[in-house]
Amino acid sequence: MNIYPAIAANRFGLGARPGELEQLHKDPESALLAQLGGPSAKPAELSQLPRSDAVLAEVLQIRQAQREAKKKAGDNPGSRENRKYASVVRSHYVDQVGARVRHAIQTDYPFHERLVRFWSNHFAVSADKQPVSALAGLFENEAIRQNLDGNFYKLLLAVETHPAMILYLDNERSIGSGSMIANAGKRRRREQRSLGINENLAREILELHTLGVDGGYTQADVTAFAKVLTGWSIGSDRGRFRAGRPGAFLFRENAHEPGSQVIMGERFQQHGFDQGAAVLQKLAMDTSTARFIATKLVRHFVADKPPAEMVDRLTNVYLDSGGDLPAVHAALVTSKEPWQQPLSKYKTPEEFVISTYRAFDYAPDRAKNVIGALEQMGQMPMRPGSPEGWPDTAEQWGGADALYKRIEWANAMALFTGSRLNPLEVGKSALGANFSTQTHKAIARAESTVQGMTLLLASPDFQRR
């Protein structure tokens, strides 16, 4: 077998399962292109999860009850309500991580799944902020997964209006100083302090989601865009902000800064929600955005130092197609570079763990063990810690201790499979032509299947994609 099925399964996919290389063998390029649309039905593992609005309404209600209990009982951090909130949030998080991991292990559309993960990392909401941890996996399913079939604007709009993003970047209480709420508040002086604009979402959209940090925007653009986004909020059924459906996106007309705004030299005169949507549309089709996204995609799929020619090609495809994601994703596959470059990408811990399970054709029931292992290796699932998301170069993942943790985990997995799996067979079915003679030899000489499997999983062949 030639090298191409191994490239298709490992560089574009999530690691080969037994039999996958044979399936890809005939025409790897077409097989990848056929995955672009994703599965036709909602994957079983994911369809069991609740919707984000229901989850958010639930946890907000618990938090509200907690606040009320606190008021009554004085400051008592160990109260039952407090613990309940943490445990409910945690159990949503664990369920979502488990479903996400099992789906990635089992999916027959690994290229599509890798794209889903690329984009949810591009639009990272980090689960270390409460109550975002109860929503991060749902955000990926609702905002990302369903919107890779159209243009970038459609995806962008879905992301920026998802409650997880609104909460993560603090836009739910961003209120224009000229809005109806602010004007009403000015009459009641004591409230003035808590009302105002929050720039966080606007800044990160420009810096991380669209143009990139050097994309040519100024602080004035950030401020103006933040005003545009005032009122992009979440529904609530209690208190002074009672409006809309609890836990769902809500445009609050009365929090929105009225009037036109100038961003990147263009005046936006639309009213209400349409104003923000128009800005997103402009940003989506900016040359800086096209280049920023093309660079990130090529870095993710091909090499830490993205080949310039390929970045140019994808930038042009992006601009020519109106930001059409299937066209851009297809251009990754039809480019020559991914098929020529050596597999140089150092797998992230998640990629390492998922590709191991795929090689074993085994999906663990208990997410807690996977979460624990990934935390040890430095990639607590869905918790990159910042809106920038996880890094995408070997240098940033390449700590000595992190490698040692991978070796320890590889050894633990090898002890777990014991002699039930033959490491030479697993190596062949997972790595194909990329299984080096050196690694093959080392495994054949190993003193036990456990040692052989440890060597396979820890080998440079297996740890790169």
Place this chain on the structure above:
Amino acid sequence: MLLRRDLLKVMTLGSLAAGFPGLMFARADTETRLVVIILRGAMDGMAMLAPYGDGNYARLRGPLALAPPGHEGGVLKADGLFGIHPAMEHTHSLYLQKQALFVHAVATPYRERSHFDGQDHLESGSSNGYFKRDGWLNRALQPLAGHDGNESAIAISQNTPLLLRGSQPVTSWAPSRMPDAEDDTLIRLQSLYANDPFFAKRLRQALDSQEIAGGMSGSRQGRGNQQKQMEELMKATAKFIAVPKGPRIAVLESGGWDTHARQGAASGSLANKFASLDKGIAVLQQGLGDVWSKSVVMVITEFGRTARVNGTGGTDHGTASAMLLAGGAVNGGRVIADWPGLSASNLYQDRDLYPTTDMRSIFKGLLAQHLGLQERFLDKSVFPDKKPVQMTNNLVNLQLV
């Protein structure tokens, strides 16, 4: 599916073990116990039990040869021909109490030199690797139903070794924390990484910072770690099988016996392995208390190592090795060996100790004499070779059965 079921079992038993209130001794507990320790990697039988009295031994083994009894670093005398490795003092004292028995020049019917295949033969008990998917000890379990629906055998291991896999239900237990990788595995990884600076540099840094590098060259720290792990497993084993209605058979595994380089003689990396095995047996004995008198610990490996030392101070894959039976039930204080001798013409293919005893004759003897299984059943269901496997007699003190 298999993987999943085993994992669930590991979980349940893990919590069960936590509930055992220390040691509970039987009142009317007459059942014998069997602990099998599989040494993976091909243990050097001529190092564990050195034929110091063979005229060719010292010359053949060169720097790896152990001195005769009474000399510095010398073997602990078993008889006029054989001596026990000096790191195995406890085993020697058991030997003197007639509670330890060695078998030498012993091998499975397997005559190639691959670890994986060798271990498959060792554990499946087959003469040709034919029934590869279940273990001889599992096949032997059928008449030994456990109490109250409990399993009669337990694997003290993260997975169930082939030896215990098969249609009879067994259980397993392993410590919950991530086990340390074997030093030997780390050494092999270093050489696998040698041509890849990214990995090589990071592994070296990691090992330096953890001072595992020191452990690899046989320093106290490394040995301490391995020894602790072995002791922990032995303690757990004792807890599980000492209980009157718990499993009566336990299987453990130990890696790191594939000593291709710098294995050492009276001291060094292999001596450390023997010391930790020896200490493990002592810990097991202590943990078993009275039950020790009804117990046999059998230490086995897939094949032996070359009779001659190789170019890197180690030994390569060979054929015959030695095995150890220890325990209060063992009819010990002796070595069973049809000694083939070590002259060049006596070596197997002019390189390995010649196998003269089929390891399975010991297995069969133990199953019959120690666990009370019928010979007909053993021939029909456990070792169903065309020509029945021989049986070694008098392995245990029969009055205890």
